[in-house]
Amino acid sequence: xxxxxxxxxxxxxxxxTSGCSGQSKEEGNPDVVVTTTFIYDxxxxxxEDVDAFDTSLIIPAGEDPHIYQPKASDLSxxxxxxxLLYQGLNFEGRMADVLESGTSITRNFKDATVLEEDEGxxxxxxxxxxxxxxxxxxxxxxxLSEDYPEYKDTFARNKESYFESLDELxxxxxxxxxxxxxxxxLVITPHDAFNYLAANYDLEVHAPQGISTDAExxxxxxxxxxxxxxxxxxxxxxxxxxxxxxxxxxxxxxIHSRGGAVEVVVTNEEALLSxxxxxxxxxxxxxxxxxxxxxxxxxxxxx
Numbered sequence: 001x002x003x004x005x006x007x008x009x010x011x012x013x014x015x016x017t018s019g020c021s022g023q024s025k026e027e028g029n030p031d032v033v034v035t036t037t038f039i040y041d042x043x044x045x046x047x048e049d050v051d052a053f054d055t056s057l058i059i060p061a062g063e064d065p066h067i068y069q070p071k072a073s074d075l076s077x078x079x080x081x082x083x084l085l086y087q088g089l090n091f092e093g094r095m096a097d098v099l100e101s102g103t104s105i106t107r108n109f110k111d112a113t114v115l116e117e118d119e120g121x122x123x124x125x126x127x128x129x130x131x132x133x134x135x136x137x138x139x140x141x142x143x144l145s146e147d148y149p150e151y152k153d154t155f156a157r158n159k160e161s162y163f164e165s166l167d168e169l170x171x172x173x174x175x176x177x178x179x180x181x182x183x184x185x186l187v188i189t190p191h192d193a194f195n196y197l198a199a200n201y202d203l204e205v206h207a208p209q210g211i212s213t214d215a216e217x218x219x220x221x222x223x224x225x226x227x228x229x230x231x232x233x234x235x236x237x238x239x240x241x242x243x244x245x246x247x248x249x250x251x252x253x254x255i256h257s258r259g260g261a262v263e264v265v266v267t268n269e270e271a272l273l274s275x276x277x278x279x280x281x282x283x284x285x286x287x288x289x290x291x292x293x294x295x296x297x298x299x300x301x302x303x
Contacts, residue, residue: 029054030148033081035092037061037277038127041287042140043085045162046155052148053082059092061279064242066093083147085140091124091275125274127287128196130170134163169288176299177201184302186234188225188251190243193274197294208247222247226254229262236263236301240274263301270297 030053034040040057047053056077059068074095078084086092126132141159145152177185185203187194192207206228208221229237229251237252239245248264255262265271269283272294278284284293 030082031056031077031080032083032085032144033058033077034084035059035086035095036065038287039085039087039140041277042137043144046137046141046144046158047151048158050151050154052144052151056081058095059276061277061285062241064275065091065095066275068093068095070095083143085143087124089122089124123192123195125193125196128194128291129200130166130291131200132196133287134166137162165288169291172292173201173295176295177203179299180303183232184234186228186232187298187302188229188234188237188248189272189274190240190245190247191274193240194272203298222250223254226251226258229255230258230260234262234302236265238298238301239264239266239271241268241271241278242275265297265301272297 029051032043032053032055034043034055035058037057037059040055043055047055058070058074058077059065086095126136137159141155145155148155182202187198187203187205189205189207192205194203194205194207197203198205206225208225228234237248239248245264245266248266252262252264273284273290277286277290278293284290
């Protein structure tokens with residue numbers, strides 16, 4: 001059965017800090033430090049064609065923020081940052097203590113909408129809602145404009161131009177999903193990263209693992225997921241680049257034992273991007289190309 005989700009005004013999508021080290025740099029560009037690839041991409045878009053600061057990414061592309069183990073060098077980056085941008089909502093998982101210990105001024109921006117389950121756990125995967133992604137970019141743009149006011153107009157121009165591209169992306173997604181018969185619009189992935197996508201584009205999603213990848217999955221849950229696939233005659237299930245493919249392959253084995261068949265979309269070229277953008281130079285290494293990659297993969301295998 002499809003889970004019921006509700007939208008609430010809650011804690012911000014982004015937590016931001018300034019002047020973490022309390023010391024000013026004598027030379028060189030300021031350092032903007034970000035935790036995730038999604039925030040990094042926002043900063044790159046906003047700062048295009050300006051030399052306002054250097055940007056450092058803590059959690060590398062392709063790694064899972066939910067279970068990322070912070071290193072001593074990460075704390076050094078945080079302490080030396082002139083501006084630190086991180087998401088919160090438990091997305092950085094095991095980095096929470098490091099982030100909090102390395103910040104001296106924390107600003108909580110509350111005008112953001114997050115998706116919560118019945119149990120009240122916030123879903124941090126806001127980037128699969130383009131409207132929320134715009135809100136997050138507004139927050140980042142405001143913060144960068146505050147810290148680097150001489151580039152405020154450029155940040156604003158870059159943002160507005162990019163928002164036009166996001167509107168075009170939304171149109172592209174809607175058209176592609178229309179290619180999938182309504183009876184086949186069930187997206188099964190290892191963990192629950194795509195609920196915002198489902199809420200906005202007439203899809204249903206199901207994931208045995210829940211919102212975080214740092215969770216166990218019972219055999220009963222796997223069996224129930226296999227029932228769902230058989231009942232709906234679903235053609236394919238999808239592996240994510242930051243998740244273990246074993247559970248999806250176990251589903252394939254169960255369904256085969258029942259006389260059915262389902263494709264596990266598992267190759268590096270087709271695996272869905274959920275918690276991280278792709279490594280630089282690969283398809284999906286920007287927000288827009290990531291979104292298109294996922295939609296193209298889902299549509300091509302379910303239609």
